[in-house]
Structures are given as C-alpha cells and as structure tokens.
Amino acid sequence: MATLDSHATYRPRGLGVSVGQGVLIALALLCVAGLLLLPLLVVFAEAFGKGWAVFVAAIADPDARTAVWLTLTVAAIAVPANMVFGLAAAWLMTHYDFRGKQLLGALIDLPFSVSPVVAGLVCVLVYGVNGWFGGWLDAHGVRVIFAVPGLVLATVFVAFPFVARELIPLMQTLGNEEEHAARTLGASGWQIFFRVTLPKVRWALLYGVLLSNARSMGEFGAVSVVSGHLPGLTNTLPLQVDQVYNGGSASAIAAAFALASLLALLTLLTLLIKRLVEWRHGGELAHPVRRH
Amino acid sequence: MSISINGLTRRYGSFSALERVSLDVAEGEFVALLGPSGSGKSTLLRILAGLDDPDQGSVLRDGEDLLALDARQRRVGLVFQHYALFAHMTVTENVAFGLRVRPRAQRPSRREILARVDELLRRVQLEGLARRYPAQLSGGQRQRVALARALAVEPSLLLLDEPFGALDAQVRVTLRGWLRELQRSLGLTTLLVTHDQDEALELADRVVVMNQGRIEQIGTPSEIYREPATPFVYGFIGRSNHIEGYVERDRLLLGGHAIRGELPPDLGGQRVNVWLRPEHAVLSSRSDIGWTARIVRLAQAGGVIRATLAMHGEGVQMEAEWTAGEVTARGLAEGDTVTVQLRELTLFTEVGGGQRRDVFRPFRDGMSPASGGAIDMGPWLHRKA
Numbered sequence: 001m002a003t004l005d006s007h008a009t010y011r012p013r014g015l016g017v018s019v020g021q022g023v024l025i026a027l028a029l030l031c032v033a034g035l036l037l038l039p040l041l042v043v044f045a046e047a048f049g050k051g052w053a054v055f056v057a058a059i060a061d062p063d064a065r066t067a068v069w070l071t072l073t074v075a076a077i078a079v080p081a082n083m084v085f086g087l088a089a090a091w092l093m094t095h096y097d098f099r100g101k102q103l104l105g106a107l108i109d110l111p112f113s114v115s116p117v118v119a120g121l122v123c124v125l126v127y128g129v130n131g132w133f134g135g136w137l138d139a140h141g142v143r144v145i146f147a148v149p150g151l152v153l154a155t156v157f158v159a160f161p162f163v164a165r166e167l168i169p170l171m172q173t174l175g176n177e178e179e180h181a182a183r184t185l186g187a188s189g190w191q192i193f194f195r196v197t198l199p200k201v202r203w204a205l206l207y208g209v210l211l212s213n214a215r216s217m218g219e220f221g222a223v224s225v226v227s228g229h230l231p232g233l234t235n236t237l238p239l240q241v242d243q244v245y246n247g248g249s250a251s252a253i254a255a256a257f258a259l260a261s262l263l264a265l266l267t268l269l270t271l272l273i274k275r276l277v278e279w280r281h282g283g284e285l286a287h288p289v290r291r292h
Numbered sequence: 293m294s295i296s297i298n299g300l301t302r303r304y305g306s307f308s309a310l311e312r313v314s315l316d317v318a319e320g321e322f323v324a325l326l327g328p329s330g331s332g333k334s335t336l337l338r339i340l341a342g343l344d345d346p347d348q349g350s351v352l353r354d355g356e357d358l359l360a361l362d363a364r365q366r367r368v369g370l371v372f373q374h375y376a377l378f379a380h381m382t383v384t385e386n387v388a389f390g391l392r393v394r395p396r397a398q399r400p401s402r403r404e405i406l407a408r409v410d411e412l413l414r415r416v417q418l419e420g421l422a423r424r425y426p427a428q429l430s431g432g433q434r435q436r437v438a439l440a441r442a443l444a445v446e447p448s449l450l451l452l453d454e455p456f457g458a459l460d461a462q463v464r465v466t467l468r469g470w471l472r473e474l475q476r477s478l479g480l481t482t483l484l485v486t487h488d489q490d491e492a493l494e495l496a497d498r499v500v501v502m503n504q505g506r507i508e509q510i511g512t513p514s515e516i517y518r519e520p521a522t523p524f525v526y527g528f529i530g531r532s533n534h535i536e537g538y539v540e541r542d543r544l545l546l547g548g549h550a551i552r553g554e555l556p557p558d559l560g561g562q563r564v565n566v567w568l569r570p571e572h573a574v575l576s577s578r579s580d581i582g583w584t585a586r587i588v589r590l591a592q593a594g595g596v597i598r599a600t601l602a603m604h605g606e607g608v609q610m611e612a613e614w615t616a617g618e619v620t621a622r623g624l625a626e627g628d629t630v631t632v633q634l635r636e637l638t639l640f641t642e643v644g645g646g647q648r649r650d651v652f653r654p655f656r657d658g659m660s661p662a663s664g665g666a667i668d669m670g671p672w673l674h675r676k677a
Binding site for chain 2: 182199
C-alpha cells in the first residue's frame with residue numbers, strides 16, 4: 001500500500017498557516033477590533049452606562065425626537081429621489097450613446113470625490129439668502145438653507161452615486177436584447193421598464209438603495225453646513241449627537257451616546273438587510289470589484 | 293404577407309452595412325439570408341424588426357409602408373440567437389408576454405391567453421415545461437420557447453436571427469427539420485439569417501447570398517449551388533477550386549495544361565478566373581485522356597473521399613471528390629499518380645465592374661498536356677513563368 005501512503009502528502013494544506021500569514025491575519029483582526037468593533041461597543045456601553053433611565057430620558061427628549069423624525073423624513077425624501085435619479089442615470093448610461101457620456105459618468109461620481117463640507121457650502125452659495133437663487137426664493141417665502149429643503153438637497157447630493165454605480169455595471173453586463181425582444185412583442189416603454197428591466201436589476205437596485213439610505217441617515221458634513229443647528233428644528237440625528245455631546249456635562253455625554261447608539265442601530269439594521277440581500281441574491285449583483 | 297424591400301441602405305459612419313439592397317419575399321415563403329459575418333444580413337433583419345432605421349430605401353408589406361410603423365406596431369416576430377428570454381418569467385409568462393402587454397381593448401381574456409399559450413407550447417413540443425424558468429431549460433428548449441413567444445402575437449412576418457447558432461450540431465439538425473415543418477404548416481412568411489450554408493440550403497425556398505452589405509445572388513438552393521452568379525458565391529457555397537486561366541481560341545490554358553472545348557469566341561485572349569467543384573474533377577478511365585496528377589492526400593469525408601491533387605505542369609493544387617467505391621476499386625493511395633478529367637468549369641471575367649459568367653464543358657477527349665510552343669506563347673503564361 002505504498003502508493004496509498006504517498007497520497008497522504010497531497011492532503012489539502014489550506015489550514016496550515018505560515019508565520020507571515022499569521023502576522024497579517026493578527027494585524028487585520030487587531031485593526032477590525034480596535035477601529036471598528038471597539039468603538040461600536042463603546043457607543044452601546046456608554047449609552048447604557050448611566051443606566052436605563054438616562055437612556056430613555058435622552059431618547060424621549062423633544063429635541064432628540066424631532067431629530068430622529070427629521071432624519072427619517074430627510075431619508076424618506078432623499079432615498080426615493082436618489083433611486084429615481086440613479087435608475088434614470090443608469091438607463092441613460094447603458095442604453096444610449098450621446099455626446100458627453102463620459103462627462104456624465106464623471107459627474108455621477110462627483111459626490112464621492114468632493115468633500116461633503118464643500119457640497120454643503122455649494123448649497124449655501126446657490127440657495128442661501130445671498131446666493132444665486134436665494135434672493136428670489138426668499139422673496140417668494142421659500143427657505144432652503146437652514147431649513148428642511150436644504151437638508152434634503154445636501155443629502156441627495158452626497159448619497160447620489162450609490163444607486164447608479166450599483167446599476168450601471170449590471171445593466172452593461174445584461175445588455176438590452178431582452179428589451180428589444182419586448183419591444184418587438186408590442187410592449188410600450190413603460191411596460192418594458194416595469195416588466196423587463198426593473199425585475200432584471202431589482203436586487204442590485206435594492207442594494208444600491210440600502211447603501212444610499214445608510215449614507216443619507218449618517219451624513220454629517222454637508223448637512224451640518226446647511227442646517228444652522230437649530231435644535232428641535234433643523235438638527236438631524238448626527239447633528240443632535242454632536243450638539244448634545246458638546247454640551248459637556250456627564251449626563252450630556254451619556255445622552256449623546258444614547259442618540260449615537262440609535263444612529264448606529266439604524267445603520268446596523270441597514271447593513272444587516274444588505275448582507276441578507278447579498279447572501280440571497282449575490283449572483284445577481286454585479287460588483288465592479290468582482291468584475292475586475 | 294408579401295414583403296417588398298427596395299434600395300435599403302444603412303451606413304455606420306464610413307462603414308456601409310447595407311448598400312442598396314432590394315428583395316421581394318412572397319407570401320408564405322421561407323427566405324434565408326446567407327453570408328459571412330459583417331455582410332449586413334443581421335442589419336437587414338433589425339431594420340425589418342424596427343430595431344434599426346435605414347438611411348435610405350423602403351419596405352412595403354402588402355403595399356403598406358412598414359418602416360413608418362414603430363417596432364411595437366409591426367407585428368414582426370423576431371427570434372434572437374441568444375434567445376433573449378425574460379429570465380425572471382416562467383415559460384408560460386414568457387410566451388404570454390406579447391399578449392399581456394396589449395392595450396386592454398385588444399387584450400384577450402386571461403383564459404384565452406392561457407389557452408393560446410398551451411396550444412403554442414404543444415406546437416413547439418414543450419407541454420410539460422410551462423412552469424420552468426429559462427435557466428432550467430436546455431438551449432434547444434429555450435430556442436423553442438423564444439419561437440413560441442414570437443408566434444404568440446400572431447406575427448405577419450417571422451424573423452430568425454441565427455436561431456441555431458448557439459446550439460450544438462445534433463440539436464441544430466433536429467430543430468432544422470422541425471422548424472421547416474412548423475413554418476410550412478403555419479404558412480408564415482419567414483426570413484432566416486444564418487452563416488451556415490447547410491442550414492440555408494436545406495431550409496429555405498430561396499437563398500439570398502450577401503457580402504459586404506450587398507446582395508450577391510438570389511436563387512433557389514439548387515441555383516445557388518449549381519449556378520453561382522459571382523466568384524464570391526462560388527467560393528462561399530460548398531467546396532471549390534479556384535485557378536487562374538487564359539482563353540486561347542478553343543482552348544483553356546490552366547496551370548500548364550490545355551483543355552479543349554467550346555468557348556465563347558469573344559473570350560479569346562483573355563484572362564479568366566476558373567472555378568471548379570471537387571466533384572467535377574473525375575477519375576479518367578484512360579490514362580492518356582486527361583490531366584495527370586499526384587495524390588497528395590486522401591481523406592474520408594462522410595460518404596466521399598476527398599483528394600488533394602498536385603496537378604502535373606505548374607504544380608497547381610486541386611481538390612477532388614470521389615466515391616469510396618472508385619477509390620477502393622482502383623486501389624488508390626497517397627502518392628499515386630492518376631488522370632483526371634474536368635467536367636464543368638465556371639469562368640468568371642471582369643467586365644466593366646461586373647462579373648461575366650460562362651460555363652465551360654470540355655470535350656471528353658479534349659484534355660492534353662500543354663506541350664509545345666503554342667501554349668507558352670500565351671501572355672498570361674509568360675507572365676507567370
């Protein structure tokens with residue numbers, strides 16, 4: 001049985017770890033623990049550190065409740081808007097050839113590369129009282145900056161690319177033969193979109209929407225510039241956390257963490273749904289990362 | 293319904309995909325568009341389906357302007373090479389799609405739709421697979437679903453774009469016979485695009501050979517094979533030999549050999565392109581009548597033996613096809629010397645941009661070695677030497 005024995009040396013060695021690999025893995029784990037996991041735990045630990053009563057009081061505070069409500073409202077407007085924009089942009093980028101297509105592609109990515117603070121400032125410069133349209137808007141009694149419309153505008157801007165960036169590679173891979181087939185079968189443009197295109201990309205769309213939502217609810221920089229920090233009026237949850245924390249007292253810090261834990265929870269929920277989508281429909285999501 | 297295509301031209305930048313293409317298709321006719329890739333056959337199909345627009349030309353369906361209609365109103369069934377089935381719909385939903393998207397006033401009832409889908413699935417022999425998704429079907433099954441889906445809207449014209457291109461050889465041949473039967477029984481005017489000449493010749497009533505955006509020849513399968521109108525068609529359809537020759541009064545000079553026969557007098561003194569089918573290079577019964585050649589290679593090809601011959605003289609190579617019986621009876625092997633007679637040669641001469649075509653049938657005893665001064669005097673032979 002010498003031949004059989006010799007096979008033993010070919011047994012898979014995937015589990016054997018060399019010293020170099022071990023160091024790298026340890027380093028990665030340390031980074032994940034120190035930079036990601038620990039802060040998350042600290043948020044929850046601090047939130048409940050002063051007891052349940054402080055936590056409830058922090059959440060029940062009218063300003064805090066307004067902030068939660070405002071965050072959800074802004075997300076409820078910005079996310080559907082970005083979904084429609086993203087779908088339209090992806091459709092345009094993959095179904096038509098036109099002059100300036102490259103430029104449009106670059107513009108879609110712009111919010112990724114521009115600092116959110118700059119984005120907020122741009123909003124102020126354009127829609128602020130002394131901005132381009134600000135005077136006209138003010139004259140008609142419309143307040144954009146230091147009001148909810150401004151928050152929505154800034155949020156739409158920073159969360160814009162997620163849906164389009166998720167859809168474009170997938171739609172490019174799938175091509176449009178099915179759409180052509182639908183057309184020759186007599187379907188109208190809307191029928192093609194709702195019955196053929198949308199079902200094809202639904203999971204990628206949901207994935208993009210979730211990412212866009214996470215960004216919308218967590219955005220600080222751009223929103224901070226346009227908000228004006230009016231507690232109970234224009235403070236979203238991230239801004240409220242910041243403001244309460246800067247209040248300074250020990251109970252204020254606990255309250256800030258309580259609110260932060262709420263924000264973290266929202267984000268974790270989004271991530272959980274995202275993981276679930278990935279797990280169930282991973283094959284239908286075309287990731288740029290996976291393609292290159 | 294009959295289709296009349298007139299002067300259709302489509303250019304992409306400087307590339308001309310279709311160049312003044314005209315074609316009439318009779319009601320119930322099965323026409324195959326055959327050509328190499330880039331010959332414009334798919335472009336023609338896409339224009340008929342309404343997925344592309346021509347730069348010039350017109351298409352009439354029973355006298356009605358087809359190009360004026362949007363793709364969705366044309367009632368033209370298109371079957372794609374890669375099926376283009378809706379992946380998220382079952383077979384039934386795929387087939388029913390064209391009926392379900394109709395405006396309410398024209399839409400059949402739910403029950404009628406399902407009845408029609410059932411009937412179509414029976415027609416394409418997919419009864420048991422109604423609830424499957426395309427991903428759960430084989431290539432041949434998918435293509436039949438695509439066909440049923442196209443037929444569901446009762447098209448007046450069926451367009452098939454390389455429908456069997458993605459299938460393996462056996463399935464392809466089976467589906468071919470089946471498709472012919474189906475088309476006949478429906479009496480549906482059908483255009484098939486293919487680069488597979490067997491498919492075109494076997495399926496179609498008429499074959500349109502296309503090359504570089506132009507129609508080279510339109511004819512029945514046997515006309516296309518037996519009387520190719522241009523050198524391109526001769527070379528593209530079936531197997532062929534191409535040799536340059538020179539006409540000298542009543543003789544054709546070919547690779548150092550003279551062949552006597554009746555030649556049109558006005559071809560005298562001209563260079564000609566000589567084309568010959570392998571089956572027209574037959575083994576001579578007498579070694580002194582014909583053109584001697586050495587057998588370079590013998591290969592079994594289906595029912596025939598394919599021989600590569602090095603002809604005596606200037607070393608022209610030629611392909612011949614003989615029956616296995618002949619080869620065995622004569623005990624032929626590679627390296628042997630044989631004598632062949634050429635039975636039917638097609639001579640193409642360039643005349644003012646076009647191609648003049650003559651068929652040349654040599655006298656049975658008209659083939660002799662090209663010896664002596666007379667032959668070497670031909671200007672073309674001199675040039676070659």
